[in-house]
Amino acid sequence: MSPIAMEPKPKAATATPQLVEMSWDPITRIVGSLGIYTKIDFAQKKVVECHSTSSIFRGYSIFMKNKDPRDSHFITSRICGICGDNHATCSVYAQNMAYGIKPPPMAEWIINLGEAAEYMFDHNIFQDNLVGVDFCEKMVRETNPNVWELAKRTEAPHARDHGYRTIAEIMTALNPFEGEFYRETLQVSRYTREMFCLMEGRHVHPSTLYPGGVGTVPSVQLFTDYITRLMRYIEFMKRCVPLHDDLFDFFYTALPGYEEVGRRRILLGCWGSFQDPDVCDYNYKTMERWGNAMFVTPGVIVDGQLVTTNLVDINVNLRILLGSSFYEGWENAETFVREDPLGNKIHQNHPWNQTTIPKPQKRDFDGKYTWVMSPRWLHKGEHLALDTGGGPIARLWSTALANRVNVGYVKATGNSVKIRLPKTALKPEVELEWKIPPWSNAIERNRARSYFQAYAAAIGLYCCEKAMAALHAGNTDTFTPFKVPDEAIGCGFHEAVRGVLSHHLVIRHGKIANYHPYPPTPWNANPRDIYGTPGPYEDAVQNTPIFEENGPDNFKGIDIMRTVRSFDPCLPCGVHMYLGDGKVLEKQHAPSGLAGLAEH
Amino acid sequence: MHATIPQVLADRAPDVKEVHVVWMTTGLGCDGDSVSITAATQPSLEDLVMGAIPGLPKVHLHNPVLAYEVGEEFMHFWYEAAAGRLDPFVLILEGSVPNESISGEGYWAALGTDPDTGQPITTNEWLNRLAPKALAIVACGTCATYGGIHAMEGNPTGAMGLSDYLGHDWKSRVGLPIINVPGCPVQPDNMMETLLYLLYQVAGLAPMIPLDEQLRPQWLFGSTVHDGCDRAGYFEEGVFADKYGQTECLVKLGCWGPVVNCNVPKRGWMGGIGGCPNVGGICIGCTMPGFPDKFMPFMDEPPGAALSTTLSGLYGGLIRSMRAITNRTVNQEPKWRHSRPQLTTGYRPKHYGRRK
Numbered sequence: 001m002s003p004i005a006m007e008p009k010p011k012a013a014t015a016t017p018q019l020v021e022m023s024w025d026p027i028t029r030i031v032g033s034l035g036i037y038t039k040i041d042f043a044q045k046k047v048v049e050c051h052s053t054s055s056i057f058r059g060y061s062i063f064m065k066n067k068d069p070r071d072s073h074f075i076t077s078r079i080c081g082i083c084g085d086n087h088a089t090c091s092v093y094a095q096n097m098a099y100g101i102k103p104p105p106m107a108e109w110i111i112n113l114g115e116a117a118e119y120m121f122d123h124n125i126f127q128d129n130l131v132g133v134d135f136c137e138k139m140v141r142e143t144n145p146n147v148w149e150l151a152k153r154t155e156a157p158h159a160r161d162h163g164y165r166t167i168a169e170i171m172t173a174l175n176p177f178e179g180e181f182y183r184e185t186l187q188v189s190r191y192t193r194e195m196f197c198l199m200e201g202r203h204v205h206p207s208t209l210y211p212g213g214v215g216t217v218p219s220v221q222l223f224t225d226y227i228t229r230l231m232r233y234i235e236f237m238k239r240c241v242p243l244h245d246d247l248f249d250f251f252y253t254a255l256p257g258y259e260e261v262g263r264r265r266i267l268l269g270c271w272g273s274f275q276d277p278d279v280c281d282y283n284y285k286t287m288e289r290w291g292n293a294m295f296v297t298p299g300v301i302v303d304g305q306l307v308t309t310n311l312v313d314i315n316v317n318l319r320i321l322l323g324s325s326f327y328e329g330w331e332n333a334e335t336f337v338r339e340d341p342l343g344n345k346i347h348q349n350h351p352w353n354q355t356t357i358p359k360p361q362k363r364d365f366d367g368k369y370t371w372v373m374s375p376r377w378l379h380k381g382e383h384l385a386l387d388t389g390g391g392p393i394a395r396l397w398s399t400a401l402a403n404r405v406n407v408g409y410v411k412a413t414g415n416s417v418k419i420r421l422p423k424t425a426l427k428p429e430v431e432l433e434w435k436i437p438p439w440s441n442a443i444e445r446n447r448a449r450s451y452f453q454a455y456a457a458a459i460g461l462y463c464c465e466k467a468m469a470a471l472h473a474g475n476t477d478t479f480t481p482f483k484v485p486d487e488a489i490g491c492g493f494h495e496a497v498r499g500v501l502s503h504h505l506v507i508r509h510g511k512i513a514n515y516h517p518y519p520p521t522p523w524n525a526n527p528r529d530i531y532g533t534p535g536p537y538e539d540a541v542q543n544t545p546i547f548e549e550n551g552p553d554n555f556k557g558i559d560i561m562r563t564v565r566s567f568d569p570c571l572p573c574g575v576h577m578y579l580g581d582g583k584v585l586e587k588q589h590a591p592s593g594l595a596g597l598a599e600h
Numbered sequence: 601m602h603a604t605i606p607q608v609l610a611d612r613a614p615d616v617k618e619v620h621v622v623w624m625t626t627g628l629g630c631d632g633d634s635v636s637i638t639a640a641t642q643p644s645l646e647d648l649v650m651g652a653i654p655g656l657p658k659v660h661l662h663n664p665v666l667a668y669e670v671g672e673e674f675m676h677f678w679y680e681a682a683a684g685r686l687d688p689f690v691l692i693l694e695g696s697v698p699n700e701s702i703s704g705e706g707y708w709a710a711l712g713t714d715p716d717t718g719q720p721i722t723t724n725e726w727l728n729r730l731a732p733k734a735l736a737i738v739a740c741g742t743c744a745t746y747g748g749i750h751a752m753e754g755n756p757t758g759a760m761g762l763s764d765y766l767g768h769d770w771k772s773r774v775g776l777p778i779i780n781v782p783g784c785p786v787q788p789d790n791m792m793e794t795l796l797y798l799l800y801q802v803a804g805l806a807p808m809i810p811l812d813e814q815l816r817p818q819w820l821f822g823s824t825v826h827d828g829c830d831r832a833g834y835f836e837e838g839v840f841a842d843k844y845g846q847t848e849c850l851v852k853l854g855c856w857g858p859v860v861n862c863n864v865p866k867r868g869w870m871g872g873i874g875g876c877p878n879v880g881g882i883c884i885g886c887t888m889p890g891f892p893d894k895f896m897p898f899m900d901e902p903p904g905a906a907l908s909t910t911l912s913g914l915y916g917g918l919i920r921s922m923r924a925i926t927n928r929t930v931n932q933e934p935k936w937r938h939s940r941p942q943l944t945t946g947y948r949p950k951h952y953g954r955r956k
Contacts, residue, residue, distance in 0.1 A: 024671030025713055028664045031631045033711065035671075053720075056695075056709050058628045059756040066754070068897035074884055075892070078749040081632025081785060107845075125638065133668060176668050177649055186638065186646065190870065193639050197874025202864075203639065204632050205784055207874075207881025208844075210899070215844040215880030225873070326706060358756055360706025363719055478845030561670060 018043035020552050025053070027561070029130040030569040031082045032056070034525070037365075038541065038560060042552050047560060050541035052525055053363065057326070057371045061356045064515045069095060069484055069507050070211060076503065076517055077205040080570060084204040085118055085196070086496035087503070087517060093275075094503040095211035096282040098490030104477040105277035107213035109467035112274045112295075113226060114199030114206070115494075116460035120233055121192035121203075122497040123392065123453045127244070128174065128185035131446060131565045134558060135247055136174035136182075143548045143558040147254050154250060158242035167250045170243055181243070188236055191229045195460075198226050213479035223468050230460055235424035237454040241432055244450040248443045255547045262442030262563035264539035265303065268394035269377060269386035269523065271314065271502060272298030273495035274459055284341040284491070287311045295405055295459050296495060297412070299398030300377060300386065306401040307379060311493050312342060317378040318502070318518070319349045321529040325370045330355035336506040336514050337489055351504040351516040352489065372522050374529035383529065387536035388499020388520045389445045390568035392452030395495060396434050409458035419454045422461070442540075442566035449568070486510050496520050498568040524567045537564065609655030614803030616657050620689035621795070622681050622730065623663035626711040626723045627695020628750040628759050632785035633741035634665040634694060639870045640788035643796050656799045675712045681730055688735040690798060693727070696743040696750045697765040699758025700724045708757045724765070731766060736776040736798060739763070740791055745780040745815075746889040753893050761889075763815060776808075780815040783862070784886035788870050790820050790863070814889060816861070825857035825876065825883045828866025832857075837923070838916025840909055850877050851909055854899045857883040858908070 018041050025035025037051035064075055073091035077084035089111055096103065133139060141148045151168040164170045173181035193203045199216055201207030208215040216222070251258045274295035281290060291298050291311035299309045308314065322329055330348070333355035337346045346352055363369050376383035388394050396417050399405050403414040411418045419432040434451040437444040470476070485507065492503040499520030506514040526535035534542075541563050548558050625631050638645060645666075646652065648659045662677045669676075680686040698708035700722050710720030731737060739762040742748035751759040763770065763778050770778055781794050794817055800806035810818040826832050834840070834849035835858075841848040851858065855877050857865070865878040876883045885895040895902075936945040943949065 023713070026664055026671070026674065026711060028667040028670050028674050031635070031665060033626055033709075035713070056626065056628060057757065058708075058750045058759075062756045063750075063752045063754040068899075070899045071892075071896055074898050075749060075752075078630055078632075078784065081630035082635045084630065084632060129638075129666070138668070176666075177646060183646060186644075190639055190641065194871050194873045197869045197879075201874050201876060201879050201881040202869045203874070204630075204635060205886070207876040207884075208879060210844050213844060215850070215882070217845060217847050217880050360703040360708065362705045363707075476845075479843050481843065557670070 019048060022552070022555065022557065024557055024561070027564060027569070029133060030565060031080070032521075032570055034564070034569050036541070036560060036564060038557075040546065040552075042546075045546040047541055047544045047546065050538060050560075051365060052537050052564075053369060057358060057360070059356070059358060061354070061514070061516050062358070064512050066511045069098065069505065069510075069512050072505065072512065072515060073209055073211070074205075076515075079517060080496070080519065081204055082122055082570060083118065083497040085114065085200055085206045085209070086494055086501055087519070088206050088209050089115060090492040090494040090496075090501050090503045090517070092209055092211050093282065093492030093494060094490040094505045096490070097284060097492070098488040098505055098507055099211055099482040099484060100488075101212050101480045101482045102281045103213035103480050104475070106218050106467065106470050106476055107478045108275050108277035108280070109463050109470065110199050110214045110216050110218065110478065111209065112463040113460060113467065114196055115273065116456045116463065117192050117195035117199065119456035119497055120453055120460065121189050121196060123449050123456070124185055124192060125189040126568055127446070127449050127453070129182060129189070131568075132174040132182065132185075133176050134562050134565060135171060136176065136179060137168065137171040138175050139556075139558065140171055143550060143556050144255075145549060150254050151250065154254075156246040157249075158246050161242040162239040162246070164243065167246060170247050188233065192233060195226050195229045198222055210479065212482050216478065218467065218471050218476045218478065220471070223464060223471065227461075227464050230457060230464060231424050234421050234457050234461065235427055237457055238421060238424070238427045238430050241450045241454055244447060248447045251443055257545060258443065258547060259439050259441050260545050261547070261559050262445070262540045262544055262566050263439050264387070264441075264536060266301060266440045267303075267384055267386050267536075268301040268389055268397055268440065269500045270296065270299050270388070270394040270398040271493040271495055271500040272296055272311065273395065274463070284312075287315075291493070292402075292404060295407055295410070295462075296395045297399045297402035297404050298493065299402055300379070301394070301397055301401065302379060302384065306398065309398070309402050309404075312340070312344070314377070314493070315491055315502075316340065316344045316346070318351055319347060319376045319378050319383055320351055320354050320518075321349060321374045321376055321383065321531070323370075323374050323527045323529040324368050325373050325527070326359050326361055326368055327373065328357040328359055330357065351502065351518055352491070352506060352514065354514070354516045356516075370527050372526055374526040374533075374535060375518055375523050376529060376533070383531055383533055385526070385529075385533050385535055386500075387524050387567070389440060390449065390524075390566060391495060391497055391499040391520065393440065393445050393448035394499060396448050396452060396455065397436060400434070400436055407459070407462045409462050410455060417451075417455065419451065419458050421454060421458065442562045445566035484510050498570050499523065519570070521570050525569060537567070540567070609805070612655060614655060614657045614805075616688060616802045618658045618660065619735070619799065619802055620660045620662060620677065620681070620686050621692060622677060622686070622689050622734075623661065623692040623694070624711065624723065624726060625664055625694045626709050626726075627693055627744055628698055628709055628757060629695025629741065629743045631665060631694065633791065634663055636785040636788045637791050638666075640792040641871060642789040643792050645792070648792070648795065648799070653796070655805055656803055659799070678712065678726065678730075681733060684733050687733075688802070689733070690795075691730050691734040691737045692740050693737065693744045693762050694740045695723075696747045696759040697724060697727065697762060699760065702758050727765065731770070732773065734772055735774055735802070736772050736779060737762065737766075738779045738781060738794065738798070740781055741786045742782045742784040742886055742891055745782040746891070748784055749892055768815075777811060778815050779809060779811065779817070781820070782816065782887040783864075784891065787864055787867065789867065794820070820863055821861040821887070823861070823863060823866070825860045825862045825865055828863055829857055830865065830878050835909075835912055836916055837920040838909070838913035839920070845880065850880070850882050851905045852901050853882055854884075854901060855882040856885045856895055856902050859902075859904070860885045860888055862887040
């Protein structure tokens with residue numbers, strides 16, 4: 001049990017004469033449409049309020065109705081342009097359950113290898129080509145010249161591992177396009193996507209995934225092509241993780257108190273990843289068992305305590321609430337699932353029973369202002385606003401506390417996760433250890449991302465060895481035939497790159513009667529729900545201290561950007577939200593620099 | 601002066617020195633096309649942005665997934681483009697165009713906020729502002745070209761493709777039609793190569809981009825999936841997979857390759873790796889104007905395939921058995937390759953022979 005439970009931060013003081021309203025819309029270097037609207041107190045150097053909004057609605061759950069359920073992984077992949085395959089995989093899991101089938105082990109190894117490559121690619125490009133720019137020389141010089149001066153004088157503790165002598169050299173290497181590490185990681189994002197394509201055909205919408213298995217043909221060449229690239233990546237990880245440790249640790253020392261940036265109560269969800277084919281049979285009744293056999297352990301962490309690792313608990317307690325969204329409620333709509341196969345009652349606000357009724361209207365920050373609903377997890381009567389921390393921090397935290405995963409290259413210890421990276425061409429074996437941090441904050445979300453890249457590579461290596469052994473033993477079957485039942489339900493649980501992902505499916509008369517996917521970003525970026533519970537961005541951005549040296553007239557909002565991007569926002573899921581209801585004192589579209597707004 | 605020295609492009613200034621690329625991801629899409637182009641290597645994003653190829657204009661890319669700038673600093677380029685001050689620029693649209701005439705006072709898709717009303721500026725409004733000023737417009741991916749997934753039957757937004765919105769015969773101010781590069785998502789190199797071609801054209805080095813009736817680059821979409829599929833030989837011999845994961849032709853499992861315009865099996869997905877039927881994935885027609893509805897349910901055999909596979913089964917069986925005979929023959933070495941103490945190759949040596 002962790003001793004580090006944190007209370008939520010106290011609310012900030014209300015408006016002062018230094019309150020300035022500033023907005024950044026769109027937030028760039030993320031996937032999808034997101035705007036951030038804040039009120040900042042420049043006297044106290046604090047964000048007082050934050051509204052976040054996204055401006056796209058597409059309506060998947062509506063147009064999927066009455067379609068052939070076998071089409072659902074092809075369709076839902078298109079929800080997201082960077083982790084579409086996570087949706088396809090999750091949909092296949094839900095379909096397997098609904099059709100009552102278990103794919104052959106080789107198919108599971110191939111999907112695991114594809115998903116491992118997705119994590120390796122996606123975290124990599126986000127960390128160093130999108131988030132990394134917030135920590136690059138150009139940005140730090142513009143926002144914190146004193147920090148840049150200090151970085152030039154600060155030796156990098158792991159210089160021997162990554163080759164950059166000072167922290168400033170690391171920052172320079174992260175400059176967009178010109179930076180050496182920026183360009184290298186862009187290239188790494190390519191060969192990792194090649195690894196993905198070997199297993200799932202195409203990035204980002206796979207061609208070879210099916211309920212029942214995969215169309216990928218396991219061959220000697222398939223695994224040769226994968227493992228040679230994988231070992232190159234593992235060698236890269238031996239530089240990449242120490243580099244990020246140096247960079248992130250530097251911010252704690254350079255800017256004392258930086259742990260408060262993006263900090264919120266520890267409320268993390270992880271739905272588990274990488275099926276173990278020896279255990280997983282996609283039967284709902286045995287879901288607790290096979291969920292606990294996953295190579296990333298599912299779990300919910302409340303104030304540092306692991307309150308469950310049971311996917312059935314996780315499922316039954318899901319609630320989708322309306323707050324201030326452009327929808328009508330569905331309390332009087334059809335109830336598709338009254339009980340799960342274990343006899344647990346299923347609530348009308350559960351995704352299995354959700355009916356989506358859109359109602360577009362003007363954006364009114366005092367009324368309806370968002371297309372997204374508020375996913376919550378019911379725990380001891382409280383509708384918890386869990387976050388995913390962008391994925392890795394929740395996965396590592398849950399896996400560490402659950403103390404179950406032990407697959408050769410990865411071992412949970414109860415308070416850490418050890419990742420063994422074997423010898424590669426130029427570097428000896430390295431053991432990395434991710435330790436549970438004292439905070440759920442921007443820096444730790446980012447640090448966990450680097451460690452999870454190594455974790456995914458280590459799991460990839462394990463699965464590749466298992467797949468090759470199966471190939472050599474002649475176990476090359478990849479598909480289990482099936483018939484679509486007339487009536488069935490299914491659910492899939494997976495980890496999209498940036499966190500929890502669930503798909504809930506109801507089949508009637510052989511067609512889709514209801515389908516509701518819940519990706520990570522609605523969990524992270526939702527608005528206050530009907531109970532007034534704020535969403536995770538609210539906690540994280542609100543009360544974030546401002547360390548930027550610029551005043552309001554040339555303010556970049558870098559600490560806010562680092563907070564928001566630490567969650568790895570991915571908005572194609574359709575996220576709109578609004579936080580706070582304070583009176584507008586001043587308006588300023590940062591960073592266009594209108595003068596005279598700070599003083600009154 | 602050496603007038604006879606042929607001019608090389610490294611010495612020639614492009615007709616247009618600099619081009620802005622204004623990339624709009626706020627159609628109804630998934631940003632998958634922007635992500636896709638970061639995978640391209642032929643050419644790569646760096647190749648174009650950093651000027652790695654001689655003769656081309658300097659490229660300024662304004663794409664929200666990659667931009668250094670945030671918020672108004674980023675939107676600045678949009679306002680400049682709308683005012684005609686970002687000249688010239690190529691507009692790229694990603695995602696389908698919703699029907700905002702049915703969304704009342706609300707909106708389906710928007711980018712930035714109108715300073716006067718405090719309301720979001722719709723994607724459609726941006727198209728209205730930017731299209732008349734753009735040098736060219738490229739619809740990137742199947743959503744932007746023809747509507748795609750979000751324009752599926754039963755969709756609530758009335759989504760459509762760019763040419764449904766602007767009109768199929770729309771021309772830019774310099775006479776360029778809409779350029780459609782479909783694919784869900786767009787194949788990375790297909791998109792970047794189309795941009796490369798446009799840059800050559802803008803530089804004054806290439807003729808008008810050759811497009812087909814559906815406004816697609818002809819060299820990319822002139823052939824079918826089947827034409828470039830390395831499993832097409834199985835079709836010819838009438839050998840069909842009856843289960844996913846087998847190596848034969850996938851037509852009976854739902855592959856639409858024979859009637860779909862796309863080069864992916866030929867080019868691979870990236871770096872020559874991956875694809876669809878060539879690596880065991882049925883072609884679901886994701887580059888086509890009729891996608892997705894005309895191809896659903898995806899996992900059923902296409903309606904025409906029953907007849908064509910029966911026919912190819914008949915004559916393909918004959919071809920295959922004849923080829924099997926020949927194949928057995930060519931799998932054996934010629935009989936003069938042996939270790940017996942004599943030469944039987946047909947050459948008659950004068951000075952050597954059987955050891956005495």
